Amino acid sequence: MNGPELLVRARGVTRILPGPVPVTLVRDIDLDVARGELISIVGPSGSGKSSLLYLLGLLDQPTSGEISLDGQPTTGLGTHALARLRLEKIGFVFQFHFLLQEFTALENVTLPMRKLGRLSPSAQQARAMDILDDLGMAKHAHRRPDQLSGGERQRVAIARALANNPPMILADEPTGNLDSKNAANVFAIFSKLTEVHGKSVVVITHDQDLAALTERQIQTLDGRIVQDGAVSRPDTAQAG
């Protein structure tokens, strides 16, 4: 991979929801994500996991603090530049598969490529088929989401997140609705993405067993990171 070793650098990130009673979602967080790192975030509901993930994914803007992505500071960027960064550098996977229901698996995967417009339509199709094939979904490429099982849909969602070959995948409880076999499968895919393709994957999960599969775990509580490192695998050194 080119670019700096550090993919994400967050310093003093705080997010306060304005309102009659302001709510602090995330307070004063420092976080570095290296290339090729697989990180899990665990923590009770409302502890700021998802908020942190949306901030890292540039879907939300911090009230204060600074986030750099791939060496580029993102503070003060306009919506256009932020959308562009999301399109090129970030792939999202959500708890619910969040596919467009009226489009086939293949069409869902080509969606970000079409928006980016860097490849020819035939190259887009070919690349989408490659990604689906990699995830064992090639045979379902022309099915619509409602003709797929939950695990299959989540794999299509991962394929779509990979469409523009972003350096970072952000997953918000991607296994929340899956049985343990499919959940393990999703984590296996994430491992492969980090180890083979050098992507950084940040994944929120409730499942301590799955979190234990990642090399680095972050625990949040009340909007803060209370623990960062290898919790349940003391033999593994912290990477990055």
Place this chain on the structure above:
Amino acid sequence: MRIILDIALTHLRSRTRQTLVSLIGVTLGVGFSVATAAMLEGGQVDFERQIIDATPHIRITDEYRDPQLQPVERRFADGAVALRGLKPEEELRGIKNAHATLVRLRELPGAAVAPSLRGQVVIRHGGTDAGVNLVGTDPDAERLVSDLAGDMREGRLENLYTTANGLILGIGLARQIGARLGSSLQVTSPTGQSRLMKVVGIFRTGVTAIDDGEAYTLLKTAQILQERPNVVNEIRIRLADAFTARAVARRVEAMVGYKSESWQEANEDVLEIFFVRNIIMFTIVAGILVVAGFGIFNIISTITFEKARDIAILKSLGFEERDIRAIFLSEGLAIGVIGALLGWVLGYVLTRIVGSIPLEVDFYTEITQIPVLISPAHYALAAAFALVSSGLAGYLPARKAARQNPVDIIRGAA
């Protein structure tokens, strides 16, 4: 961008029934507005053509628009005393210096001019009397200023030259007094002159007032009958372009001093009704399309609500607010465009159908079918209104949808 259109059309397809209903709304709106406009303007143009054909474009009569100043008033224009019991000078009726006036009028570009003497007579045939407007004219000049020659149902206009005391009657008048070609009628003027005249022609202009109440004879004959030798009390002008009549009439009046009435002025009341009618039509048509716009607004609002999650997905993927706006705006415009195109077809078909309905009226005008006018302007106007209406109806929910924060939607769904 094609992907925007793809998503937009997919949304519309997912709500086929509602989409069809809004589409039908626009189609009917555009279709009926086009057809109504074709009928209204067709009727107006047809009416104007009838008037233009059957009546002179400008009529100069021996009247003044304002009463003439009496000599004493002219002499003492600035006098501080009021003049009471002033008896107007009695003038000989008729256009003074008619010959010189005619010469000057003939110099107007594109103008044909015919002098005539118009006066009341009573025609008696059998036991029936009829008060008739007798027009004394010269057939060769008449030919230039009216379609009387073409309106002849029986006989010919030139027969006036060949038959002494020849008379041409309107068809209604002829029926009323039971006269036919060749009948001899007793014609009496207000001065008491009476003469036996022979019917040499019967005309039908299509304008009831003329067909029921006018007769034509030679100018000379009329002057003798009315005991007004060499007098002309009407000059009729026909122009190459009838629609310049108003301006030309104003110029002519300034030139000759007599009241010069354009056909538009003579029919002001009717033309005003047309104007009001057009305003009413456009209001109704605008109303239909606004209602159609509400239908579009409704369906697109529903879709933005249903597709909130899709909006969040698209935004998380890197789509921008303006992409989202473009999606829903193009949904509205798609309905508008397709509806307008279908509306054009519907409007055209309706116009054709209405235009082929025979009209069986034997009075006033000679319309055999309902007159319609197919004008590109009607189509452009209706489509423009449909597009504005549907664009606005799409834009309002689109703007709201685009502003949604994806994080809120994802949190709500998760």
